[in-house]
Amino acid sequence: xxxTIGSLAEAVSKIDDGSVVMIGGxxxxxxxxELIHALxxxxxxxxxxxxxxxxxxxxxxxxxxxxxxIELGMVRKMVCSFPRSYDPKxxxxxxxxxxxxxxxxxxxxxxxxxxxxxAGIPAFFTPTSYGTELAEGKxxxxxxxxxxxxxxxxxADFSLVKADKADQHGNLCYHLAARNFNPLMCMxxxxxxxxxxxxxxxxQIDPEHIITPGLFVDVVVxxxxxxxxxxxxxxxxxxx
Amino acid sequence: xxxxxxSNAQMAWRAAQDITDGAYVNLGIGLPEQxxxxxxxxxxxxxxxxxxILGFGPAPEKGREDWDLINAGKKAVTLKxxxxxxxxxxxxxxxxxxxxxxAVLGAYQIAQxxxxxxxxxGSKGVxxxxxxxxxxxxxxxxxxxxxxxxxxxxxxxxxxxxxxLTGVGCISRIYTSLAVVDIEDGRFVLKxxxxxxxxxxLQSLTGAKLHTTGNVTDLIAPELDQ
Numbered sequence: 002x003x004x005t006i007g008s009l010a011e012a013v014s015k016i017d018d019g020s021v022v023m024i025g026g027x028x029x030x031x032x033x034x035e036l037i038h039a040l041x042x043x044x045x046x047x048x049x050x051x052x053x054x055x056x057x058x059x060x061x062x063x064x065x066x067x068x069x070x071i072e073l074g075m076v077r078k079m080v081c082s083f084p085r086s087y088d089p090k091x092x093x094x095x096x097x098x099x100x101x102x103x104x105x106x107x108x109x110x111x112x113x114x115x116x117x118x119x120a121g122i123p124a125f126f127t128p129t130s131y132g133t134e135l136a137e138g139k140x141x142x143x144x145x146x147x148x149x150x151x152x153x154x155x156x157a158d159f160s161l162v163k164a165d166k167a168d169q170h171g172n173l174c175y176h177l178a179a180r181n182f183n184p185l186m187c188m189x190x191x192x193x194x195x196x197x198x199x200x201x202x203x204x205q206i207d208p209e210h211i212i213t214p215g216l217f218v219d220v221v222v223x224x225x226x227x228x229x230x231x232x233x234x235x236x237x238x239x240x241x
Numbered sequence: 242x243x244x245x246x247x248s249n250a251q252m253a254w255r256a257a258q259d260i261t262d263g264a265y266v267n268l269g270i271g272l273p274e275q276x277x278x279x280x281x282x283x284x285x286x287x288x289x290x291x292x293x294i295l296g297f298g299p300a301p302e303k304g305r306e307d308w309d310l311i312n313a314g315k316k317a318v319t320l321k322x323x324x325x326x327x328x329x330x331x332x333x334x335x336x337x338x339x340x341x342x343x344a345v346l347g348a349y350q351i352a353q354x355x356x357x358x359x360x361x362x363g364s365k366g367v368x369x370x371x372x373x374x375x376x377x378x379x380x381x382x383x384x385x386x387x388x389x390x391x392x393x394x395x396x397x398x399x400x401x402x403x404x405x406l407t408g409v410g411c412i413s414r415i416y417t418s419l420a421v422v423d424i425e426d427g428r429f430v431l432k433x434x435x436x437x438x439x440x441x442x443l444q445s446l447t448g449a450k451l452h453t454t455g456n457v458t459d460l461i462a463p464e465l466d467q
Contacts, residue, residue: 027292027293027311027315027329028311028315029308029311029315030292030308030309030310030311030315031309058329082369082370082371082372083369083370083371084367084368084369085367085369086315087315089367092367093367096367097366097367103367103368105368105369105370106370107370107371107372107373107374107375108291108329108333108370108371108372108375109291109329109332109333109336109337109372109374109375109379110374110375111329112328112329112330112332112333113330113333113337115330116330127337127378128337128378129337129374129375129378130374131378131408131409132356132406132408132409133374133405133406133407133408133409134405134406135370135374176309177307177309177310177320177326178290178292178293178294178309178310178311178326179309180293180326180327180328181292181293181328181329182328182329183328184328185328185329185330212328229308229309230308231308232308
């Protein structure tokens, strides 16, 4: 079994119009920028995929990554907790024009919805957002005398994930806090696409150090010197 | 009149006095995170950040940042000995599971019932919530650090929030630029106030009735660099 795939273009070739795509990372940390840009390359060449629903904690910064996807018109809807971090102009303008919908989700609820999606749990109850406008229309139930809000699982057609080290079976390790949403998104997608700085033979990662078991991963592509989104933004780079 | 307010650093200093040895704490972006600068000597406090770190330390030297090691405010941080890394669902299990001892957040308004409004001021613009709605229901104690009044001297401590809520009945203590106020049984109870304001003057700057249940002590902070 070898889940390694030869190129970034091939890795993202199956993502079609209207897909729900989870994209790992928290800001630039753990953002699979090369996979995103490979998807953008495909869009520039073919005008597909478009009408995407993108799930990410944020909604892109500057003119690269998710922000570039939005600016190019690939995205119909964002599901995120904080679409207003550093230089979020691409999303803000598209949202205020009505070109992109927003489903705003509290960050912990977002993480748990994705985890639930991966774990086969269709709904769960949480105190988060009770009594706020983000709970409007949602089922409320009391447990042990306290009110809780029902939240649904969140699943995706595809996940784009950044790992540090992978083996050919798709077992993954992450670098520092670049882990964030990545392991959850691996679990919640029909088809999980991973970029890893290094791909090694099975057995070369200590099983005790594996964070994401390869069962959750479909394909892995090696990106030996991944770019940091933060460095690109600081350098004023664009990918639109 | 010019109000005899504590500076932001002095407010952060005051909040830091209450953080006990061994506590696991989440400090919100902005003013709350300044509290870490005034951690008392001899107290070991472990800071949590939503994106998956327990035990992070101050920013590294310029040029030595690793952009995979950031805090919730997307600023580069460092790891202290004994730090731990984990994914987002574990991070919020720490929050929602009631494992954090304290969360300190900023505020637009706090109601006497402990309701907090701190994520948006109306229905215009782009809304963003982050982890605030999770934090207010997870930590064992949730405190607020804020100026006592708005920029145009309107009360931020009110009977009922008019801005969209972050959480209902979730705040237990407020550190303001003029006072320390607890929320007990759906009312504001004044614990400390700056000595140069009378109770009545402070009441006039507060949008709901201030109660007392014992001595109100003087809120005095040392002179601090901003």
